[in-house]
Amino acid sequence: MITGTDLVKRGMAEMQKGGVIMDVVNAEQAKIAEEAGAVAVMALERVPSDIRAAGGVARMADPRIIEAVMGAVTIPVMAKGRIGHIVEARILEAMGVDYIDESEVLTPADEEFHLNKRDYTVPFVCGCRDLGEAARRIGEGASMLRTKGEPGTGNIVEAVRHIRKVNAQVRKVVAMNEDELMTEAKLLGAPYEILLEIKRLGHLPVVNFAAGGVATPADAALMMQLGADGVFVGSGIFKSENPAKFARAIVEATTHFQDYKLIAELSKDLGTPMKGIEISSLAPEARMQDRGW
Amino acid sequence: MIRIGVLALQGAVREHMRSLEACGVEAVAIKRKEELNEVDGLILPGGESTAMRRLIDKYDFMDALKDFARVGKPMFGTCAGLILLAKELEGYSEPHIGVMDIKVERNSFGRQVDSFEADLAIKDVADSFPAVFIRAPHIVEAGENVEILSKHNDRIVAAREGQFLGCSFHPELTDNHRLTAYFVDMVKEAKAKHLV
Numbered sequence: 001m002i003t004g005t006d007l008v009k010r011g012m013a014e015m016q017k018g019g020v021i022m023d024v025v026n027a028e029q030a031k032i033a034e035e036a037g038a039v040a041v042m043a044l045e046r047v048p049s050d051i052r053a054a055g056g057v058a059r060m061a062d063p064r065i066i067e068a069v070m071g072a073v074t075i076p077v078m079a080k081g082r083i084g085h086i087v088e089a090r091i092l093e094a095m096g097v098d099y100i101d102e103s104e105v106l107t108p109a110d111e112e113f114h115l116n117k118r119d120y121t122v123p124f125v126c127g128c129r130d131l132g133e134a135a136r137r138i139g140e141g142a143s144m145l146r147t148k149g150e151p152g153t154g155n156i157v158e159a160v161r162h163i164r165k166v167n168a169q170v171r172k173v174v175a176m177n178e179d180e181l182m183t184e185a186k187l188l189g190a191p192y193e194i195l196l197e198i199k200r201l202g203h204l205p206v207v208n209f210a211a212g213g214v215a216t217p218a219d220a221a222l223m224m225q226l227g228a229d230g231v232f233v234g235s236g237i238f239k240s241e242n243p244a245k246f247a248r249a250i251v252e253a254t255t256h257f258q259d260y261k262l263i264a265e266l267s268k269d270l271g272t273p274m275k276g277i278e279i280s281s282l283a284p285e286a287r288m289q290d291r292g293w
Numbered sequence: 294m295i296r297i298g299v300l301a302l303q304g305a306v307r308e309h310m311r312s313l314e315a316c317g318v319e320a321v322a323i324k325r326k327e328e329l330n331e332v333d334g335l336i337l338p339g340g341e342s343t344a345m346r347r348l349i350d351k352y353d354f355m356d357a358l359k360d361f362a363r364v365g366k367p368m369f370g371t372c373a374g375l376i377l378l379a380k381e382l383e384g385y386s387e388p389h390i391g392v393m394d395i396k397v398e399r400n401s402f403g404r405q406v407d408s409f410e411a412d413l414a415i416k417d418v419a420d421s422f423p424a425v426f427i428r429a430p431h432i433v434e435a436g437e438n439v440e441i442l443s444k445h446n447d448r449i450v451a452a453r454e455g456q457f458l459g460c461s462f463h464p465e466l467t468d469n470h471r472l473t474a475y476f477v478d479m480v481k482e483a484k485a486k487h488l489v
Contacts, residue, residue, distance in 0.1 A: 019304075039303060075343055
């Protein structure tokens with residue numbers, strides 16, 4: 001009997017497919033999320049839009065918040081640690097968190113090195129903007145991917161760019177001859193073995209969720225249609241007027257992403273969605289997606 | 294041609310379909326209850342049982358699933374699917390579909406860091422079967438008509454009661470399709486009986 005194998009860590013993310021993972025900041029929100037049909041919750045001190053507004057250094061959440069969320073729900077609980085912060089990750093693992101997000105939403109602890117995620121029993125999810133970044137994270141041991149998008153903006157444009165880019169590059173690798181893969185690995189900055197695995201499988205070896213800007217049920221369905229395996233919703237739900245209703249609508253739109261009549265129905269009377277930020281108005285240092293490499 | 298459905302509300306649907314196809318039968322993703330009429334057997338996949346249950350209720354699947362069981366068509370629940378099949382759930386007053394005479398405890402091996410792989414002996418299936426347990430449930434009690442197929446550390450992790458097959462682990466995550474093939478045989482037998 002062995003724990004922490006690739007099958008066990010990647011398999012956990014496979015079980016989340018077709019589902020919605022919701023950011024929560026306390027036990028009460030976690031219960032609303034579970035009740036609405038979330039497949040997991042992400043325990044945070046602040047949702048990304050509040051992190052953006054607050055400025056300063058964003059760190060791992062207070063363990064008490066994470067504990068409270070873990071005690072409140074039976075679905076898996078994820079938590080974010082800073083990029084390259086070995087000790088935050090070890091603390092979260094020691095607490096029994098089910099998945100760690102090595103996240104650019106928090107201020108990076110290391111601008112050069114991401115975590116060596118193979119060292120851990122707990123599985124990791126990481127953000128990516130293209131296949132090179134995705135393959136590097138898998139190479140380091142990430143068991144799940146998500147688009148980076150631009151967190152806390154309520155603007156889907158970056159997440160769309162990232163999922164299209166990754167999937168187009170995957171299609172290219174799958175169609176290539178094997179003798180062309182080393183050059184492609186060099187050009188992408190991707191581990192050769194990971195590209196070989198993608199070519200053999202015909203798809204990424206781990207699931208890839210949408211994240212970073214999903215603000216409406218239609219946004220969630222759009223990302224599913226573009227090939228995401230599921231959806232992370234950060235600021236969108238608990239910044240909306242009726243979180244429970246909004247959360248249920250996102251879950252249903254994700255399940256039935258091609259049922260447009262249904263999505264029309266469940267998009268009615270959701271109240272004002274989060275205001276949203278035009279990406280070009282962000283100062284370069286405010287772009288979270290450029291954190292990590 | 295045998296057609297087997299995979300309940301496709303959430304979870305590891307694609308893997309089960311791949312496994313069914315490897316066993317030489319047609320796999321159908323079931324998103325609407327009407328589609329249940331078109332299949333001879335049904336797999337309830339791994340995923341999050343609470344999320345699946347909400348979608349089952351939302352789309353009015355529950356009666357259709359119970360009817361599916363009532364007419365004698367085989368059902369196979371893996372992990373979350375096992376929880377959906379059980380007549381009794383530890384710590385809960387109500388079951389979900391509640392058709393298989395077993396009592397199941399959720400997340401009974403611990404959190405994700407405790408998830409594991411183990412080789413199992415499964416009666417009539419394999420002497421050594423690679424089983425992947427992810428935040429897995431286990432069968433605490435089994436009724437007298439339930440045949441216990443496998444145990445891990447004295448806990449029941451696979452069982453069959455007539456048309457129902459359930460396991461704690463994820464046979465769909467590996468390339469060993471023998472448990473799926475066992476279920477396919479159950480479906481073939483059930484279909485043959487209804488034809489004569």
